[in-house]
Amino acid sequence: MKTSDKHAALAATTQADPRWAAVQLRDARADGSFFYSVRTTGVYCRPSCGARPARPENVAFHDTAAAAERAGFRPCRRCKPDQPSLPAQHAAMITEACRLIESAETPPTLEQLAKPTGLSPFHFHRVFKSVTGLTPKQYAAARRASRVRSKLDRGGSVTEAIFDAGYNASSRFYETSNQVLGMTPSSYRAGGADHDIRFAIGECSLGAILVAQSDRGVCAILFGDDPDALARDLQDRFPRAKLIGGDSAFEQLVSAVVGFVEAPAIGLDLPLDVRGTAFQQRVWQALRDIPAGVTASYSEIARRVGSPNAVRAVAGACAANMLAVAIPCHRVVRNDGSLSGYRWGVERKRALLAREAQA
Numbered sequence: 001m002k003t004s005d006k007h008a009a010l011a012a013t014t015q016a017d018p019r020w021a022a023v024q025l026r027d028a029r030a031d032g033s034f035f036y037s038v039r040t041t042g043v044y045c046r047p048s049c050g051a052r053p054a055r056p057e058n059v060a061f062h063d064t065a066a067a068a069e070r071a072g073f074r075p076c077r078r079c080k081p082d083q084p085s086l087p088a089q090h091a092a093m094i095t096e097a098c099r100l101i102e103s104a105e106t107p108p109t110l111e112q113l114a115k116p117t118g119l120s121p122f123h124f125h126r127v128f129k130s131v132t133g134l135t136p137k138q139y140a141a142a143r144r145a146s147r148v149r150s151k152l153d154r155g156g157s158v159t160e161a162i163f164d165a166g167y168n169a170s171s172r173f174y175e176t177s178n179q180v181l182g183m184t185p186s187s188y189r190a191g192g193a194d195h196d197i198r199f200a201i202g203e204c205s206l207g208a209i210l211v212a213q214s215d216r217g218v219c220a221i222l223f224g225d226d227p228d229a230l231a232r233d234l235q236d237r238f239p240r241a242k243l244i245g246g247d248s249a250f251e252q253l254v255s256a257v258v259g260f261v262e263a264p265a266i267g268l269d270l271p272l273d274v275r276g277t278a279f280q281q282r283v284w285q286a287l288r289d290i291p292a293g294v295t296a297s298y299s300e301i302a303r304r305v306g307s308p309n310a311v312r313a314v315a316g317a318c319a320a321n322m323l324a325v326a327i328p329c330h331r332v333v334r335n336d337g338s339l340s341g342y343r344w345g346v347e348r349k350r351a352l353l354a355r356e357a358q359a
Contacts, residue, residue, distance in 0.1 A: 200246035217271035
């Protein structure tokens with residue numbers, strides 16, 4: 001075989017391999033899943049390496065860094081494939097920063113958090129948000145809110161809970177308490193006592209459906225196979241709230257939700273009582289922006305909320321959603337379009353998407 005023919009055959013083999021596309025795109029998402037070597041330079045690289053592109057006839061693929069080294073290649077000095085990837089380094093760095101935030105009595109400053117990492121405060125802030133989906137300030141606020149909830153759940157006084165969580169003044173907490181707890185601290189401590197939640201359970205083609213509404217709006221839309229289990233789920237959320245069975249007017253609301261489930265084309269426009277962290281709310285708003293009949297991947301949603309590396313956090317926000325169909329987490333799929341991770345079951349997710357595709 002002529003040398004030119006041999007090179008053409010090698011190039012064709014490389015170009016037919018789906019991993020070649022990741023190398024050409026320098027796709028960081030592929031880092032760790034494989035490595036590639038370049039015969040003319042004798043080095044092996046990560047898919048995301050920023051070195052000058054190699055000719056396909058000179059490229060070979062390896063499942064691990066060890067396999068590339070056994071084949072006689074040395075690690076690239078630019079992308080350092082024998083060391084933890086940059087995302088892994090960032091994840092470890094931000095994990096330590098989160099531990100510092102969680103253990104501190106008062107939230108550390110941005111400069112204090114950035115100093116151990118060797119990054120500038122600006123760069124650290126950007127990396128922190130990319131990894132967690134939140135700014136350091138938002139993360140600290142979420143941790144303080146979690147401490148307040150934990151303290152109130154154990155029956156502590158409202159004042160103790162606020163100051164033990166690191167708030168310097170109770171007024172600063174009360175400014176945001178409705179967003180953090182969904183009600184006043186005293187009502188939360190009482191398990192939602194004196195907090196009215198109207199609810200009703202109906203039937204649709206996907207099984208039982210519970211719709212609940214607070215004075216702020218619809219706070220839960222839940223699917224299930226057991227109506228009693230749905231009621232217990234709502235009661236567990238507010239153990240001493242005043243749960244009120246829906247009257248005829250409320251039944252009309254349930255009928256509207258059921259109607260939307262059965263025929264998505266009619267649309268659903270309800271006032272919602274949305275409670276979650278700042279990041280969760282950004283994700284949920286991004287989900288509401290997805291048109292019916294359209295899907296988006298977890299990676300796409302992460303990019304839309306400005307946190308491209310927070311794919312797992314996006315999946316977690318979808319799992320935490322209590323408002324089925326109103327916040328359409330069923331429209332989020334894997335990168336390859338396959339279905340997974342629906343709180344109320346993949347079969348319900350498939351059925352909802354099929355109906356929207358036909359609308």
